[in-house]
Amino acid sequence: MRALRTALLVLLTAAAGLLPTVAAVRMNTAADEAAAHALSLRTPVLAPPDDAGELAAEDDPATTGVPLLRAERAPDVLWRAAQQHIIGREMAAFSSDWPQPHCLAIWIDSQEVFSSDAEPVIPASVQKLVTAAAALAVVDPAERLVTRVLTDTEVSDGVLDGTVWVVGGGDPLIMTQSYADSHRRQPQLRTPMEDLADQIVGLGVESLRGRLIADESRYATTRFPETWPQRYINRLHSGPLSALSLNDGITGFTTALTAADHPARWFVATLADLLRVRGVAVDVELIASTAPSGMAEIARLTSPPMIEIIQQMLRESDNTTAELVLREIGLRSAGEGSTPAGAGAAARIVSEMLPNQSLPTVRDGSGLDRGNLMTCSFLAALIDRLGTDSAVLAGLPVAAQTGTLSHRFGEHPVAGRLRAKTGLLTGVNSLAGFIETDSGTVVFAQILNNVPADSRLGLELQESLVGQMLRYPVGDYEALRGLVRGIA
Template sequence: KSVLAGPAGNGALGQLNGSVVDPVSGTTLWDHNASAAVTPASTTKVLTTAAALLAMDPNTRLSTKIVQGADPGTVILVGGGDVTLTALPLGTESPLYPGAAHVDDLVAQVKKANPNVKKVQVDLSLFKGATTAPGWAAGDAPSTFATQIGSVMADAGRQDPKNNNSQRVPNAGSALASTIASKLSASGGGQATAPKDAKVLAEVKSAPLTELVSDTMELSDDVLAEALARQVALATGQEATFAGGAAATIKVLKDHGFDTTGVKLSDGSGISTDNKIPAKLLTQLMAAAAAPEGKNPNTAELRAMLAGLPVAGGSGTLADKRFETPASQAGRGWVRAKTGTLTGVNTLAGLVLDQDGRVLVFAFMSNGSDQQPGRDAIDALATSLRKCGCS
């Protein structure tokens, strides 16, 4: 409390809510309105990825198929929810999605199975409902961070597969079908629903779920987070919509003993300004992920959530213009956390090793703050935890 008192009083933080927990003992060390649900921005992804790990097999790989259509010259691209499929040439690893399947692999398989393709259709029926969520602004899809959500696309819709901040293409599933059609010297045939017993001509699979979770956390990947939320919905018998993913995420967390009181979700990524999450839940999830083996029944599943957490000053969304001020430089390399940024919102949830070598988990949520001053202040807050202990 004494270590946080000064940094937590920084006016740049606006309205601050937060919590710090010792994951070994489970003791709450600091609570600042931690039960009040506030706008989380991208720390929403902590809930989405946790629910995915709790509801699904960690080795789950998402499948993309091309099947035979109604007539011999027609094939159908069938979306299985993998948005990480890459348009990079075979032999070129995606820098954003290591282990991603390749569009060219699908094309090569089709050429072998059916050399006379004339038309390529796309089946986007796995995901239902609206392609943008309540609380999204008109300019959010397409943008440099999101596009309309669909059950198949290349590189999560990025125009440049190697640039995380690349502008996204609109209606990326249909765009991918057109790309495949051109590679097969065929024409695009619009949307269709593949017959259930259709002959599979080609199939590729994503990296395992644990890798998809890491990518989601490190890149703060909005499109991938939404795809995972829909997989949670499908795994629990809900409809694969924004609402279905949100309801499934909350139910899975509640069923595994987490306190979801006050949680309101409109999406799985945190783009929506309608989302509300208490800091207490973020620290509960982080504490379960960081707990010693055997202490918490959810630890084995949630441990994978920590692997992709950005490292302060080193990786992901904490690599650029973060932990650079005199008040936060000492946190570089020691703080690992999921970021969240919207207009007026700065959040950070993760863990830090204090001077005694003890792990502390935290969630700090600043609403009503300006972006850069708010970020610097929240980074300083996390860094102050590094100074805890007796050393």
């Protein structure tokens, strides 16, 4: 505190000596007047630049004779220091009785103004922000994942008699209309499975004979991350993973969820059924194998752009999408489409993006694995690095409007102002994103561990936190006046 007061005293003294308009503010002036003068000269913390990023005409040193090094700049530095002190003091008290361990980090104008990090904690689904950042570092945001239909024969008199391969491209959003309609939030972003059948029919195929082969060789065929407990698999927190995936690998969804034993083979079986519905006579052997090179492509499905897949993953907290995207990261970065390869690559990529932050521990893409660990400082720095105006963070749920926040904060003043990724595991509540306040943008990350089971405590602490942050950046005259009074 003594060092802070000394620094602010120096700043006030500098401000007093630079211009005649400030010279009247001497250190023997009343503390109230000093605070008021600092307030009157300060530049808003998040004020936008003048047009074209240049000085306004009235501020041009060539026309006014005012030096570029102006006293008006010193109060801004003073304000920032005071703001950091005020937020730090308030948040330290505000979070003192939260469950342990926990962390909280707040950034304003690309600067950390508060952090309570001690050790890394379990992040839950805010882990998907790491997956998103790593994916867009190795895959062009406009790129689309392609599912291809190949054959070694030709259509003759309406008959396709030979071998047909369906080669998975890792698209996590291939869905039938009925499966998409079963989701609570609508509309669901999807790659329509029906389009593939329509394309084959459009070739003039009236009869399909021979073999229909599923090729899922793009990724490893382990159906779930090997570190997951069996209860995650039993409860289908994610569908079984495959590079050739349909409906998240879920075969039954009208009453209770059931999963495919072999999702790629089920994909081609469903394709055969869709062809039959369209009047095609289908008599094929369904198997799984890798397609040889040199086959002719006769149809394809293209996914939405990768940026839209990432936005869907964040907005809906889609675990299956996250795990398949992680395998794509592994394939692009390490040549292996597996969960361990993707996890290692994701940790390396985001660590290179934020070399001054502590290294996160990455075990999966969705955040379900309790071996994932990170600090709130890292998470807030990542959000700041991605940019609150970026396309990727446009996918974050909006309080009381979209995604996993559509049913929350409806009567809260933060409704429509908060964009954040949610996270929930047994004993873990997390929230990370940003708030548009009346005076600027506040980036934050909050992770609570050891939250009592079957309680709303974690949610209530999130609600009170975002309410508190609506006051930031600090515009509290009384707080600054008190701080300056303490210096004088």
